[in-house]
Amino acid sequence: MEVLNGTDLPVIDLSLFPSQNVDQNQLESHEFTKLRQACxxxxxxxxxxxxxNPSLIQAVDGRIRDMFALPTEAKNRAIFPIFNTGYCSSIVDDVAKDSIAESMSFPWDQLLPNSVEKISxxxxxxxxxxFCEELNAYGAQIRDLSHRILKLLVWSLGVDVSSQSASELFEKSFGTVRMNYYDKCTDKEMISRPHTDVSFFTILYQDDVGGLQIRTKEGKWMDSKPLPGSFAVNAGDILQMWSNGRYRSAEHRVVYGKSNRNRLSMAYFxxxxxxxxxxxxxxxxxxEHPQLFKVVTKGDTVAYFKKEGPNMATPLHFRLQ
Structure with a gap:
């Protein structure tokens, strides 16, 4: 399949957006138009x-690399029965085309209170x-950022942030940070399993190794170049459904191993x-936009994901007939 090399993603400068309620003129501004088009x-x-804080990001990057360097027996102690929590070892198939990175997941808020301390x-x-102090500080700052991004996404759809439909997003939300560690491989190219995110949206830190690829509407894989000091943000399956299909949950993957360097990413769901x-x-x-999806709970989508796996079909499965 054709790969589009070295493509830049749209860059959204958060300093150019209002922090309070917006009017119609602001919604039609260049920045909001750019955000809508990207989504x-x-x-x-x-x-x-x-x-x-950039210094905090780099400090956490180093702590996480040290964590993944621990002996396997130590990391295995951090396996939890709760979905998307704790340690998961890497999985690589025979041809390295369906691999899953080694990961450690820290859910914040209701799912597992004090998860950093418990996993640590x-x-x-x-x-x-x-480790606990720095990771908790990072989680708090990313949580604040997620609320800023959520407001912009809600406003960009023409929805009042203070409306009931929007306020529930804040009241019934939580975040999970998953650290993904892609071990270098000198003899073959590794490709992570293509997937969409079964979340509302994801905020992704990635180091300068690169490797993130996004499937376009035309079905081509697009290389995404890392931009120092930025986070990548992608719409998840739930945002696609909540936005009535206006915003796109895109299939993506990571191609790694060729640089002979380990790759680290930190995804906040x-x-x-x-x-x-x-x-x-x-x-x-x-x-022009009739209702596309059934009204279901987030639990329904998680149950479907657990049953079917990351097969990029969650929104399609819940479409109205």
Whole structure:
């Protein structure tokens, strides 16, 4: 399949957006138009001037690399029975075309309170307070950033942030940070399993190794170049459904191994509690855009994902007949 090399994602400068309610003129501004187009066409964009401390990002990057360097027996102690929590070892098939990175997931808020401390205690029974302090600080700053991005996404769809349909996104949300470690491979190219994210949206830190690829509407894989100091943001399946199909949850993957360097990414999944009803706001429905999806809960989508795996079909499965 053809790959488009070295393509730049749209860059969204958060300092150019208002922090309070917006009027119609602002919604029609260049920046909001650019954001809408990115969500509609690619489902991916980069954010700069995001407010997360660069020194903290680099400190956490180093701590996470040290964590993945721990002995396997130590990391295996951090396996949890809760979905998308704790340690997961890497999986590579015979031809390295369906691999899954080694990962460690830290859910914040309701899913597993004090997850950093609980997982850290498994990894380092003697304690590691600096790791906990830095990772909790990073999680807090990313959480704040996720709320800023959520407001912009809601506004961009013409929905009032204070409306009931939007306020529930804040009230019934939580976040999970998943650290993905792609071990270097000198003898063959590795390709992670193509997937969409079963979340509302994802904020992704990636180092300068690169390797992220996005499938375009035309079915081609597009290389995405890392931009220092930025985060990549992509729409998830739930945002596609909540926006009545206006925003696109794009299939993506990572190609790695050729650089002979380890690759680290840190994905923050802005997600919703299982009882949240995915009901598209009335502002997204009109004659040209009839309602596309059934009203289901987030728990319904998780159950489907657990049964079928990351097969890029979650929104399609819940479409109205």
């Amino acid at each position: 509609q066409e690619l489902g991916f964009f980069l954010v700069v001037n995001h407010g997360v 205690a498994k990894l380092w029974p003697q304690g590691n307070p600096v 802005f997600d919703l509690l299982d009882e949240f009803e995915i009901r598209c706001p009335k502002e997204t429905i009109d004659q």
